[in-house]
Amino acid sequence: MLANQLARRGVHALIIDRHTGPSVQTRALGVQARTLEIYAHLGIVERALDLGKRATGANIWVQGRRAARIPLGDIGRDLSPYPFLLILGQDDNERLLGDALRIRGAAVQWNTELVGLAQEANQVRATLMQPDGTTSEVRAAWVAGCDGAHSAVRELSGIAFEGAPYEHVFFVADAQVTGSMVPDELNVYLWREGFHLFFPMRGTDHWRIVGILPPDLRGREDLTFEDVIPSVRKEAGTQLSFEACSWYSTYRIHHRRAVHFRNGRAFLLGDAAHIHSPVGAQGMNTGLQDAYNLAWKLALVVSGRAGAALLDSYEDERVPVAQRLLSTTDRAFSLVVSDSIVARLFRTRVLAKIMALAMRIESVQKLAFRTISQIGIRYRSSRLSETLAGLPESAPRAGDRFPWLRLKLVANGATEDLFDKLDDTRFNLIVIGQVAPSGGIPELGELLRIHEVPSEPANDRELMRAKIPRVSFYLLRPDGHVGLAGVQLDAAAVSRYVSERLRFG
Numbered sequence: 001m002l003a004n005q006l007a008r009r010g011v012h013a014l015i016i017d018r019h020t021g022p023s024v025q026t027r028a029l030g031v032q033a034r035t036l037e038i039y040a041h042l043g044i045v046e047r048a049l050d051l052g053k054r055a056t057g058a059n060i061w062v063q064g065r066r067a068a069r070i071p072l073g074d075i076g077r078d079l080s081p082y083p084f085l086l087i088l089g090q091d092d093n094e095r096l097l098g099d100a101l102r103i104r105g106a107a108v109q110w111n112t113e114l115v116g117l118a119q120e121a122n123q124v125r126a127t128l129m130q131p132d133g134t135t136s137e138v139r140a141a142w143v144a145g146c147d148g149a150h151s152a153v154r155e156l157s158g159i160a161f162e163g164a165p166y167e168h169v170f171f172v173a174d175a176q177v178t179g180s181m182v183p184d185e186l187n188v189y190l191w192r193e194g195f196h197l198f199f200p201m202r203g204t205d206h207w208r209i210v211g212i213l214p215p216d217l218r219g220r221e222d223l224t225f226e227d228v229i230p231s232v233r234k235e236a237g238t239q240l241s242f243e244a245c246s247w248y249s250t251y252r253i254h255h256r257r258a259v260h261f262r263n264g265r266a267f268l269l270g271d272a273a274h275i276h277s278p279v280g281a282q283g284m285n286t287g288l289q290d291a292y293n294l295a296w297k298l299a300l301v302v303s304g305r306a307g308a309a310l311l312d313s314y315e316d317e318r319v320p321v322a323q324r325l326l327s328t329t330d331r332a333f334s335l336v337v338s339d340s341i342v343a344r345l346f347r348t349r350v351l352a353k354i355m356a357l358a359m360r361i362e363s364v365q366k367l368a369f370r371t372i373s374q375i376g377i378r379y380r381s382s383r384l385s386e387t388l389a390g391l392p393e394s395a396p397r398a399g400d401r402f403p404w405l406r407l408k409l410v411a412n413g414a415t416e417d418l419f420d421k422l423d424d425t426r427f428n429l430i431v432i433g434q435v436a437p438s439g440g441i442p443e444l445g446e447l448l449r450i451h452e453v454p455s456e457p458a459n460d461r462e463l464m465r466a467k468i469p470r471v472s473f474y475l476l477r478p479d480g481h482v483g484l485a486g487v488q489l490d491a492a493a494v495s496r497y498v499s500e501r502l503r504f505g
């Protein structure tokens with residue numbers, strides 16, 4: 001993702017990986033709406049949608065009875081062009097991103113391991129090792145550690161990875177199975193003893209099952225899926241019928257976060273920066289969005305448009321996202337695995353009732369969709385976020401992902417999807433109910449696209465839905481988050497924002 005985004009902005013990156021080729025393990029399976037919005041700009045969303053399966057809801061089962069349903073589809077309908085969780089394996093995602101990279105003339109250099117890293121004032125020197133043990137040195141302006149939980153970049157940069165392992169061991173199986181699961185939806189089974197997740201996969205009766213090993217099987221190294229089946233059947237129902245299992249694995253998970261996401265010319269992204277329980281299908285998505293946050297900033301700095309201080313905002317913005325993710329997944333995970341009597345009772349008696357009641361409230365449903373889909377991630381306290389006086393509290397504010405709107409951008413013209421119109425390699429100035437500055441914003445020049453939203457009833461209704469005042473303006477950063485927001489557009493205020501906050505010039 002990072003190399004793709006840099007290539008789109010004219011920045012060349014050398015991508016190395018110590019493996020011999022792309023991973024063939026599915027691993028992450030859930031692609032969230034926010035990631036799909038980014039894929040749309042990258043030109044790979046159609047292929048992702050063709051290959052994947054849309055999960056439009058999550059069903060919560062308690063002790064064998066369906067207790068609640070979280071509707072992912074309907075409730076997100078006005079919030080994102082992709083109001084669902086796309087079930088598409090990480091291997092497929094990596095392939096799509098690799099194909100997109102090749103179209104841009106770049107490719108991963110496999111069989112190449114980073115073994116040394118030295119920082120100098122204006123460059124980094126990286127020592128790379130080939131499988132035969134020979135080493136070579138490359139010099140680069142910056143290094144991005146997208147190298148997973150055991151990140152060499154993190155270790156060679158001396159950045160601590162604070163946290164701990166969970167005591168539980170997960171199992172994961174891709175199996176053909178029939179049972180009470182609602183087809184094409186997520187099925188979460190909560191039991192006194194723990195939980196099972198059933199993710200729908202491509203094909204008929206094909207499910208990814210995730211759970212924790214029952215206590216009597218913990219500590220055994222030689223476990224097969226057959227050993228686990230009795231406990232799954234005992235908990236998820238005797239009517240479960242297993243036909244075949246194409247992949248089975250067990251793994252121990254940790255919850256950890258790097259204390260810094262940057263050390264001088266080195267950055268950490270993805271699992272190198274944060275790891276947590278897979279409850280919530282957030283891990284892969286968060287890593288992809290780390291890259292989307294960093295890429296436009298790095299491209300501006302590399303091309304000399306912005307000062308290096310802009311890069312400090314990467315850590316400022318992404319550390320709180322990782323921190324929140326760790327604490328929420330930790331709380332959710334502890335609740336679904338705790339062996340204590342109170343937790344068991346809460347899981348099976350109270351939790352389901354609360355969820356069933358809460359999910360009848362539309363605002364709670366919307367909050368659930370925003371949170372799970374990651375469209376609700378925002379950077380309101382970032383140094384890059386400035387909301388001018390006069391904008392109502394309820395309106396989208398600086399730091400928010402600008403909402404998805406369908407608007408008439410030409411008076412009496414057709415309704416258009418604003419997200420299709422945004423150019424994510426540039427800043428976008430959305431000028432609502434007023435005239436845009438004729439000379440653009442000189443500090444941004446060609447880096448700016450202006451979209452005027454004329455006042456007319458259909459637009460007013462759409463703006464009201466998103467709580468956007470009929471006269472307002474929003475300067476969006478290339479990643480679609482609001483940088484500057486206000487009511488009356490003042491070109492001088494935008495110029496000042498660009499030079500002071502982005503450190504342009």
Ligand SMILES: Cc1cc2nc3c(=O)[nH]c(=O)nc-3n(C[C@H](O)[C@H](O)[C@H](O)COP(=O)(O)OP(=O)(O)OC[C@H]3O[C@@H](n4cnc5c(N)ncnc54)[C@H](O)[C@@H]3O)c2cc1C
Nearest residue numbers: 017018028029113114147148152270271281282283284285
């Ligand atoms: C079973 C399982 C299920 C999961 N389910 C989900 C899910 O449903 N949803 C979700 O969002 N996430 C899920 N995750 C998490 C997700 O897989 C990770 O968050 C994701 O793989 C992180 O991507 P990454 O690129 O940061 O790191 P990785 O995928 O670990 O990639 C790191 C790469 O760096 C390379 N590398 C490492 N060290 C070096 C070095 N010194 N030199 C050169 N190359 C190096 C490695 O070879 C590797 O290719 C799951 C994980 C597992 C294990």
